Amino acid sequence: MAIINVGVREIHCKIVYYGPGMCGKTSNLQYIHSQVPREAKGDLLSIATETERTLFFDFLPLDLGKVRGFSTRFHLYTVPGQILYERTRVAVLNGADGVVFAAASFCDPALLDRPMLRAGAEAAGIPCIAFQFAENTGQFQQFREQAGTFADSIKLWGAGQ
Amino acid sequence: VSAETKDRSMILQKEMIAAHYRRLEEAPDSGEPVVYTFVPGNLTELIRSFDALPVLPEINALQSAMRGKSQSYIAAAERSGHSEDVCSYVKCDVGMLRSGNVSPTGTRLPKPDLLLLSYTGCFTFMKWFELLREEYRCPTVFLHVPYQADGRETPEQRAYVTKQIRENLIPELERITGKRYDEDRLRENLARSAAAEDDLVAVLQSARRTPSPIDAYFGAVYYVGPIFSAFRGTEEGGRYYAALREEVEERASRGAGPLTPSGPLDSQKYRLVVEGPPNWTHFRDFWRMFSDEGAVVVASTYTKVGGTYDSGFRHDPHDPLGSLADYCSGCYTNLSLPSRVEMLARYVEEYAADGFLIHSVKSCNSFSAGQLPILREVERRTGVPGAFIESDLVDARYFSPANLKTRLESYFQMIDARRAGAGA
Numbered sequence: 357m358a359i360i361n362v363g364v365r366e367i368h369c370k371i372v373y374y375g376p377g378m379c380g381k382t383s384n385l386q387y388i389h390s391q392v393p394r395e396a397k398g399d400l401l402s403i404a405t406e407t408e409r410t411l412f413f414d415f416l417p418l419d420l421g422k423v424r425g426f427s428t429r430f431h432l433y434t435v436p437g438q439i440l441y442e443r444t445r446v447a448v449l450n451g452a453d454g455v456v457f458a459a460a461s462f463c464d465p466a467l468l469d470r471p472m473l474r475a476g477a478e479a480a481g482i483p484c485i486a487f488q489f490a491e492n493t494g495q496f497q498q499f500r501e502q503a504g505t506f507a508d509s510i511k512l513w514g515a516g517q
Numbered sequence: 518v519s520a521e522t523k524d525r526s527m528i529l530q531k532e533m534i535a536a537h538y539r540r541l542e543e544a545p546d547s548g549e550p551v552v553y554t555f556v557p558g559n560l561t562e563l564i565r566s567f568d569a570l571p572v573l574p575e576i577n578a579l580q581s582a583m584r585g586k587s588q589s590y591i592a593a594a595e596r597s598g599h600s601e602d603v604c605s606y607v608k609c610d611v612g613m614l615r616s617g618n619v620s621p622t623g624t625r626l627p628k629p630d631l632l633l634l635s636y637t638g639c640f641t642f643m644k645w646f647e648l649l650r651e652e653y654r655c656p657t658v659f660l661h662v663p664y665q666a667d668g669r670e671t672p673e674q675r676a677y678v679t680k681q682i683r684e685n686l687i688p689e690l691e692r693i694t695g696k697r698y699d700e701d702r703l704r705e706n707l708a709r710s711a712a713a714e715d716d717l718v719a720v721l722q723s724a725r726r727t728p729s730p731i732d733a734y735f736g737a738v739y740y741v742g743p744i745f746s747a748f749r750g751t752e753e754g755g756r757y758y759a760a761l762r763e764e765v766e767e768r769a770s771r772g773a774g775p776l777t778p779s780g781p782l783d784s785q786k787y788r789l790v791v792e793g794p795p796n797w798t799h800f801r802d803f804w805r806m807f808s809d810e811g812a813v814v815v816a817s818t819y820t821k822v823g824g825t826y827d828s829g830f831r832h833d834p835h836d837p838l839g840s841l842a843d844y845c846s847g848c849y850t851n852l853s854l855p856s857r858v859e860m861l862a863r864y865v866e867e868y869a870a871d872g873f874l875i876h877s878v879k880s881c882n883s884f885s886a887g888q889l890p891i892l893r894e895v896e897r898r899t900g901v902p903g904a905f906i907e908s909d910l911v912d913a914r915y916f917s918p919a920n921l922k923t924r925l926e927s928y929f930q931m932i933d934a935r936r937a938g939a940g941a
Contacts, residue, residue: 461602462882464641468607468648471598488601 358453360426367423370431372449375458376466377409377437384458385414385432392418410436461490483510524776526761527739533757534580535622537747541570542624550694553629553649556823558636558662558845560682562706562750562832567694571747572626574645578609580621582797582911590616591912604641604880605912607648614652630693632657633686638664638851639883656693658686662845668856670846678842704834706750711831716758717744718826720765724815725868728783730769733868734791734814735777735804745823750832777808786811787932790864792857792891793876793884794819798913806922810929816864818857821849828860850883857887858894865899871932873903880910902935904928 359368373381382402389400398417404410416432433452435445449455457473459466470486477484485506487499544551550569554560556576564571581587590612591605597615599608613619618626632646632655643659650657660681663674687698720740724733731737740761748754768775774782778801789807791814796803807814824830825847833840849857865873873895877885889905896903906924909915 461600464603464607464882465644467600467603468641468644470600472651474598486600 365426366429367426368429368431369453370433370451371454371456372452373432373434373456373458374445374449375437375456376460376463377439379437379458379460379463379466381434381437381458382410382414384456385416385434388418388432389416396420409438410434461488524764526757526764529757529760530739530742533743533748533753537570538620538622538624538626541572541620541627544570544627550630551627552631552633552690553646554633555636555639555642556745557638557642557848557850558660559745559749559823560633560635560686560841560845561747562703562710562837563682563686563690563841564633565750566699566702566706567690567696569630569690569694572629573746574610574649575606576742576746577613577621577626578606578911579797581609581613583800584621585798586613586621587798587911588913604645605910606880607641607645609911610645611648614649628653629655631655631689634659635662635686635845636660636848636851637662638848641882656689658689660686660845662851665846665852665856668853668859670843674846675839675842678845679838682838682841700837703837707832707834707837707840709752709755710744710750711833713744713749713755713758714824714826714831716762717741719762720758721816721820721827723765723769724813726769727788727869728772728774728785729788729813729815730765730773730775732775732777732782732804732808732814733820734789734817735795735800735807736775737814737817737820738795741820741823774813778802778805779808782808782811782813784811785813787872787929788813788815788868788870790815790861790868790870790873791817791819791876792861792874792888794822794878794881794910795876796878796908796916797911798909799916799918802918803908803916803921806918806925810925812925812929815868815870818849818860818864821860823848825849825852825860854887854891858891858898861891861895862898865895865901870901871936872928873899873901874928875903875905877905877907878910879907879915880912902928902931904931 360366361368373384375381385400389397396419401415402410414434418430418432420428420430422428433448435441435448461467474484483506485502487502489499540549541551550567551572552564552569553572553574554564556573559571559573561571578587581590587605587609591608593612593615594608595601597611599611620626629649632649634642634646637643637660646657646659660678662678691698717740720731721733721737723730731740743749743754743757748757774785787810789812821827824844830843830847831840832844861873864870873892875888875892877888892903892905904924906921908917908921
């Protein structure tokens with residue numbers, strides 16, 4: 357659940373990128389960090405190993421405007437994808453408001469989990485959506501529309517309804 | 518296809534497959550245990566020595582595709598949440614399961630008593646069986662078979678796989694079937710396998726002749742069918758290979774070519790080596806794109822995914838578990854890229870090929886990873902022109918007839934131009 361601090365009128369949301377090693381979770385955060393105006397973002401904190409793979413998590417705070425007078429602060433995290441870091445993943449996932457499951461399109465072992473993940477999310481009343489794009493996808497308008505529709509459906513019917 | 522355009526061996530094989538599916542349908546009543554396993558590294562002789570019946574999920578998928586059933590199965594799997602991008606064999610199998618688990622020949626498939634993975638070069642296989650285990654809640658044995666990174670199996674790797682067969686698999690087979698491991702029966706099965714493997718190699722190597730009496734890709738996927746699936750080490754398997762060899766030797770003695778969708782291919786303009794699995798949804802249309810142009814395939818790597826017998830490997834009744842370990846390790850897609858290049862270059866030379874073609878399938882990373890460097894290296898070593906075409910195993914959406922035909926036609930023209938240049 358998002359944390360709402362009424363005193364300072366802030367809503368904190370935690371989004372966690374989850375998925376197998378080398379699927380681009382850290383790259384995704386780095387890209388978002390590079391695109392967001394300086395005043396809206398904090399420093400991108402990465403705890404990486406010597407091989408530059410994520411060891412614990414990446415963390416990116418974002419301020420994305422106001423909702424009914426409350427500032428929204430998004431905390432974007434990644435988890436290490438390597439099998440070894442099971443407990444770290446569970447710890448980072450704890451208290452997440454949203455999860456982005458990322459997998460490369462050639463990575464069958466990860467993608468084949470999709471029906472199970474979706475069924476699990478549906479059983480728990482968590483809305484979910486899938487986006488599919490390739491390296492050479494030039495036009496992203498359809499993804500904006502998909503995301504907008506998804507957001508509208510949550511606003512209209514709410515999660516778990 | 519009318520009976521006149523089919524070889525006797527094809528008809529025999531069709532009967533064997535139909536009988537096997539009927540027996541599988543009766544398994545819940547007859548009490549015969551059922552082991553699901555995959556073609557690469559399959560331990561059929563051992564499974565059969567416990568009187569258990571093998572089911573090969575990827576064979577079900579390709580057979581479903583050849584009968585035009587794969588697209589609705591894939592759609593069913595995608596409706597259940599599977600991505601468009603994952604292996605179409607898996608989706609075809611999952612969709613078949615969701616649609617009542619009816620086999621390609623229309624019989625019902627039994628549930629597995631054991632899921633046995635004896636090849637770990639394909640992570641998708643591992644995940645596939647995880648999905649089936651979730652569905653059936655049945656025992657699973659996953660062997661770890663090391664990749665042949667250095668191009669050969671080390672004594673340690675051999676001992677490692679043998680140990681897993683002896684200590685993990687055999688006790689589980691004993692528990693599931695209620696039978697004791699009988700090494701004499703296994704030896705008998707392995708002896709029958711070795712004899713059939715001799716026959717198969719003679720058939721495949723008949724393509725060294727000109728004209729070739731076989732098509733070593735489209736035709737040979739039928740030839741390897743029984744030995745790659747449920748029939749290796751069985752008496753009917755032995756009979757099939759003896760009959761097949763006789764049929765091919767008879768054709769060779771007449772100087773005749775193989776039967777193809779364009780009729781008997783006696784006049785052969787292009788001799789090709791092909792790498793990669795075929796497409797199954799348009800199998801005969803695809804074959805016709807070659808046979809209409811007078812192209813015959815003289816050697817292929819796909820026909821080695823269930824064993825590299827022409828490189829000398831034989832199942833050995835004198836060393837039963839050791840030779841099964843060698844078999845698991847030596848499957849084509851468990852070999853390193855340099856070993857694959859070596860094999861392809863050898864084929865181009867031994868079979869006097871005019872060209873070398875890669876058919877890359879979207880589904881199979883085990884095959885596709887590294888195919889472009891393979892193409893360049895084989896071209897460099899042999900000097901014959903290579904070409905690259907793409908489609909998929911059992912998902913018809915990725916089979917584009919017009920593109921493939923154009924690509925192949927220009928490739929054949931290129932071979933013509935090379936010949937004209939060489940003759941000038």
